[in-house]
Each structure stands twice: as C-alpha cells, then as structure tokens.
Amino acid sequence: MNDHRLIPSLDFISFPTASPFSCFDFIKDRFDETESIHRCFSIARSRGLSCITVETIQPVGLVADENHEITSLYPDYSMQSLVRLGFWTCEFENDRKPAAKDAKHFIGYAICKKDSTSTRMDWHVFEAVFPKYNHPHNCVPNTKSYAVTIGDNEFRVTGIIYCQQNVLNKSCAQVALRSLLSRRLIDGDIAYSKINKIARNNATTPDWKPTEGLSPKQIRAILRSFDIPFRDIDYCEEEKTNSHIRHEIPYQKYIYAGVESGAGALLGFRFDGPAAGDSKHIIPFFGHTFNKDTWVPDADMSYFNIGGSVGYIPSESWTSSFIGHDDNFGPNFCVPRVYVKPSQADYVIELLPDQYEYGGLQAEASALPLIYSMMPLLCSSTNTWMQRMGQCGASNSQRIVLRALAVSKETYLIHLQELTDWNNNQENSNILDFLPERLPKELWVVEVSVPHLFPANQHKMGEIVLNPLIPFNSSNPNDYDRFILARLPSRYFFINEVKEGQPKFTYLESQLTSHTSLLTC
Amino acid sequence: MVDQKSFTSSKIAHEAAKVFGDKVKPISIEMQYCQEVGTFLKKVESAHQRAENSQLLFK
Numbered sequence: 331m332n333d334h335r336l337i338p339s340l341d342f343i344s345f346p347t348a349s350p351f352s353c354f355d356f357i358k359d360r361f362d363e364t365e366s367i368h369r370c371f372s373i374a375r376s377r378g379l380s381c382i383t384v385e386t387i388q389p390v391g392l393v394a395d396e397n398h399e400i401t402s403l404y405p406d407y408s409m410q411s412l413v414r415l416g417f418w419t420c421e422f423e424n425d426r427k428p429a430a431k432d433a434k435h436f437i438g439y440a441i442c443k444k445d446s447t448s449t450r451m452d453w454h455v456f457e458a459v460f461p462k463y464n465h466p467h468n469c470v471p472n473t474k475s476y477a478v479t480i481g482d483n484e485f486r487v488t489g490i491i492y493c494q495q496n497v498l499n500k501s502c503a504q505v506a507l508r509s510l511l512s513r514r515l516i517d518g519d520i521a522y523s524k525i526n527k528i529a530r531n532n533a534t535t536p537d538w539k540p541t542e543g544l545s546p547k548q549i550r551a552i553l554r555s556f557d558i559p560f561r562d563i564d565y566c567e568e569e570k571t572n573s574h575i576r577h578e579i580p581y582q583k584y585i586y587a588g589v590e591s592g593a594g595a596l597l598g599f600r601f602d603g604p605a606a607g608d609s610k611h612i613i614p615f616f617g618h619t620f621n622k623d624t625w626v627p628d629a630d631m632s633y634f635n636i637g638g639s640v641g642y643i644p645s646e647s648w649t650s651s652f653i654g655h656d657d658n659f660g661p662n663f664c665v666p667r668v669y670v671k672p673s674q675a676d677y678v679i680e681l682l683p684d685q686y687e688y689g690g691l692q693a694e695a696s697a698l699p700l701i702y703s704m705m706p707l708l709c710s711s712t713n714t715w716m717q718r719m720g721q722c723g724a725s726n727s728q729r730i731v732l733r734a735l736a737v738s739k740e741t742y743l744i745h746l747q748e749l750t751d752w753n754n755n756q757e758n759s760n761i762l763d764f765l766p767e768r769l770p771k772e773l774w775v776v777e778v779s780v781p782h783l784f785p786a787n788q789h790k791m792g793e794i795v796l797n798p799l800i801p802f803n804s805s806n807p808n809d810y811d812r813f814i815l816a817r818l819p820s821r822y823f824f825i826n827e828v829k830e831g832q833p834k835f836t837y838l839e840s841q842l843t844s845h846t847s848l849l850t851c
Numbered sequence: 852m853v854d855q856k857s858f859t860s861s862k863i864a865h866e867a868a869k870v871f872g873d874k875v876k877p878i879s880i881e882m883q884y885c886q887e888v889g890t891f892l893k894k895v896e897s898a899h900q901r902a903e904n905s906q907l908l909f910k
Contacts, residue, residue, distance in 0.1 A: 543910025612909035638887030824864035
C-alpha cells in the first residue's frame with residue numbers, strides 16, 4: 331500500500347525558503363491558504379526548513395482507491411490536483427533533484443490533494459509524516475518509518491501518519507482510525523473504502539454515507555475486523571445511571587494508557603461555546619510530554635481514588651500534554667492534558683496491543699491490592715527502599731505512583747538484564763536464566779514508584795507483572811491467574827497457591843536492592 | 852502452541868522452588884482492598900460492554 335508514496339513524479343521543482351520566500355504567500359498562491367497545509371510548513375520551518383520540493387504525481391494505490399470511491403458517491407467528482415511536497419534542511423543547487431546523500435536533510439513530506447464536485451473545491455492533506463519534536467520529554471512510542479520517493483530517490487521519515495478529512499469519503503473518524511491503524515496493520519496501511527465498507531455494514535440506516543461520520547459501534551466493528559482489541563467508554567451512556575462517571579473514570583486514563591502501550595487512543599468530544607451546537611469531533615492521540623516539575627502531584631490534586639478510600643498517583647500526573655493530530659488543523663499538536671473538559675469528552679477508546687484482554691487502567695487497579703497489602707511487610711523490612719515505599723503507601727497517604735506499560739516478554743527481560751540499581755548492582759544471572767521460559771509472550775508491567783523518585787530520577791522501586799492475555803471475568807474480577815510476579819527492592823514475590831480464595835505467597839531474593847530506571851518508551 | 856494462560860505465578864513459584872531450593876521462602880501477606888478494586892474493575896468493564904449501545908456520532 332505504498333504505491334502513492336513511491337510513484338515517480340510528472341515534474342519536479344524546488345524552492346529555497348530563505349527570505350524573501352514567504353510560506354504564507356506560497357500557501358495562499360498554491361493551496362488556497364489551507365490551514366492544515368500551513369501547519370505542515372510551520373512544522374518544517376521549526377525544524378530548520380531550507381527548501382521545499384514540489385512534484386505532481388498521478389493517483390495510484392490508496393489515492394486511486396479513494397478517487398474511485400468518491401466517484402461512486404459523487405458522479406460529478408474530479409481530482410483537480412495531486413502534489414507531493416518534500417521538506418528539506420538543505421537547498422538543491424542548480425535545480426538538481428535530491429540525492430541519496432541528502433537523506434539526512436529530509437524533514438518530512440505531505441501529499442496534498444484538491445478535490446472538486448459541483449458544490450465544493452478544496453485542498454486537503456491526504457497524508458503527511460513528520461517526526462516528533464526532538465526533545466527527551468516528548469514521548470511518541472511505536473512510530474513507523476515511511477518510505478517516499480522525492481525526485482529519483484527514495485527517502486524515509488519516521489512518525490505517525492497524519493490524514494485530513496475531505497467531507498466526501500472520509501470524516502474525522504475515518505482519518506483518525508487510519509492514523510493509528512496504519513502503523514500496525516500487516517498491509518502497512520488501510521484504504522478508506524475498506525473502512526467505509528465495514529462502517530456501512532454496521533450503520534443504523536441503509537443509506538449511510540461516509541460524511542455522516544462514525545458511531546462507536548462502527549468504530550468498534552472496524553477495530554474488530556482487524557482483530558484490534560480495545561477498551562472504551564461512552565460517558566453519555568454511563569451518565570444515565572451514574573452522574574459521577576466522568577470523575578470516577580476520567581478520559582485521560584484511557585488516552586494515557588493507550589499512548590504508553592504504543593497502540594494509541596481516540597477521544598470523541600463536543601465543541602465548546604455558544605456556536606458549538608451538537609457536533610462532535612474525534613481525534614487520535616499517540617504521544618505525550620513529560621514535565622518533571624508538574625505541581626499537580628504534590629498538590630494532591632492528582633490522587634486517583636478508585637473507590638472505598640483506595641487510590642494512587644498515576645504517572646500520567648506528570649504528563650503536561652497529549653500529542654495527537656487534529657484533522658482540521660494539522661499534525662503533531664500538543665493538547666494540554668486537561669484542555670478538553672470532562673463535560674466535553676463524550677467518548678474515549680484505548681486501543682490495545684494484539685490479543686490483550688484488558689486495558690492499562692485495569693492493569694494499574696489490579697496491582698493495588700498486592701501493593702497496599704504489602705505495606706506492613708515493607709515498613710518492617712530492613713531494606714531502606716522497601717521502608718520508604720511502605721511509608722509512602724501507608725493507608726493515610728497512599729502516595730504510590732503507578733505506570734502501566736504493555737511490553738513483550740523479550741522487552742521486559744532485556745530491561746531486567748540491563749537494570750543497574752542505585753548501588754550499581756545488577757540482577758542475579760540465575761534468575762535472568764530462569765524467567766524466560768516461564769513468562770507469557772506479552773505482559774502488563776505496572777511500574778511502582780514514589781513521588782520525587784519518579785519525576786526527578788525517572789526511577790522506580792519495582793514492578794507488578796500481569797498476564798494481559800487472560801480475559802476479564804466479572805464473577806472473579808481479582809483473578810489471581812493474571813498475577814505473574816512482583817519485583818520490589820531485594821525481592822521477587824510469587825503466588826504459590828490460592829487457598830479458599832486467599833493467595834499464599836513465596837519470595838526469592840533479588841540482587842537489585844534499591845531503585846532502578848523505568849522502562850523507556 | 853503454548854496456551855498463554857498457563858503461565859501463572861504458582862507455576863513459577865513451584866518451579867522456582869525446584870530450581871532455587873530453600874532460597875524460595877514462604878511469606879504471609881494478608882490481602883486488602885480486593886473488594887474495592889474488584890468493584891472498580893467491574894465498573895470499567897461494564898462501561899466497556901455498554902458502549903456497544905452508544906448513540907454518539909463523530910464527524
């Protein structure tokens with residue numbers, strides 16, 4: 331599904347962008363001042379833009395598929411223009427085309443399309459890929475490398491694909507899904523005609539049109555058709571029986587869990603203000619920014635109470651923004667974590683890695699009974715860090731930080747192998763040799779830390795490891811079969827057996843006796 | 852193909868006892884907050900099930 335990116339162009343021209351060149355004038359003259367295209371130029375400008383390459387290309391692959399679908403919906407449709415833009419940090423002297431040696435100067439690309447019917451004629455960004463902002467606190471897991479032809483050569487850029495709606499065959503929902511699914515599907519991308527076919531089969535009316543948007547039922551059907559598990563919540567539906575639901579299960583929990591797992595999340599929300607009306611928008615999130623100096627956790631405003639005076643400090647508290655695309659305005663925006671008010675967020679869906687049976691919020695909650703049940707043990711330990719954790723987790727404060735990560739067994743084992751604690755100890759090689767054959771292929775790793783240690787050192791006390799491949803059972807919500815092990819300073823804990831519903835534990839000494847680094851995203 | 856649900860903590864515990872002998876020791880931990888957490892987990896899962904009935908539309 332790469333044809334539209336790799337097809338040779340019909341022409342080629344480059345424009346140096348140093349003064350007096352104006353992106354404003356260029357976009358006005360060539361792209362009708364389209365906001366999303368301007369955003370692409372702005373991103374490139376902030377990355378040191380020196381030159382733009384502009385190529386006309388023929389519609390093939392996914393673009394041809396789209397044009398065919400639009401024609402079936404609008405017989406008077408015609409594609410007016412299809413342009414491939416390349417953004418560079420170097421100039422190409424004497425109008426030469428980029429050579430392989432110019433790869434390091436490649437910022438990103440955008441394929442822009444002008445569609446026309448009898449009632450409208452608009453440019454939109456069919457797709458664009460730019461890398462994330464290069465800052466260590468800007469976290470975008472699970473990016474994908476996209477190959478694109480510019481001139482006579484192929485270049486690569488890594489990021490999360492951005493797509494814009496065109497009000498013809500795709501609305502915000504279809505493009506949001508493509509953004510998140512393109513990086514994980516075996517075909518490498520997805521055609522809108524395929525999305526819409528599934529949506530049509532799950533529409534409430536037989537004459538459903540793509541521009542009507544997608545319902546959660548249609549979104550779920552699309553995800554299920556690709557065997558992509560998810561966890562979602564419709565706050566409007568839940569409010570019918572629980573007026574506190576938006577506070578009890580905040581939407582940020584789903585977004586953060588989806589982002590951290592590398593699968594992403596979608597947030598459906600209504601606009602604010604008197605002119606907003608009933609229209610609802612949905613956008614994809616795939617990253618977040620970390621701010622170690624966030625005031626919120628210390629101010630006790632981030633304590634997440636799950637009920638019955640049990641809670642914790644989610645690591646999401648140090649997230650200042652989520653990173654996502656807005657199909658109306660462009661790619662790679664930082665949306666402040668609390669910008670969309672709970673009253674506006676109507677639907678959120680956390681995508682899960684393949685075969686996962688429950689989400690990150692459930693993983694974090696599942697770890698709580700064991701963590702807090704251990705507190706008497708930790709407080710009486712001779713290990714200083716266990717004592718500190720016990721003090722933070724005391725019932726009158728419960729200042730334990732949790733961070734749930736979906737990782738493969740291999741990733742976890744490499745992490746354990748590479749860990750060095752604050753006293754420069756590494757794990758016992760006998761334990762590292764013992765574990766591999768005894769862990770499921772996928773894991774929820776719920777990292778456990780305390781305030782100051784988590785944001786300042788980006789370190790943890792240890793982790794609770796869960797099996798994500800065991801389905802949730804409402805009649806046994808605390809299924810101990812999901813628990814694999816707990817690793818805390820100086821000890822591993824296992825459930826030896828469950829007798830009359832009560833787990834019996836054993837432990838094994840660990841050579842990691844103090845805090846260690848977090849699993850990096 | 853190995854059943855991924857068969858990887859349980861008790862299986863690890865028993866095999867650890869065979870491999871590491873008396874280095875694996877019992878320890879008493881009285882579980883707390885299971886009911887509260889179970890209630891929360893059921894709430895999250897029920898909300899997920901009910902989302903199938905959603906009447907929302909995003910465009």
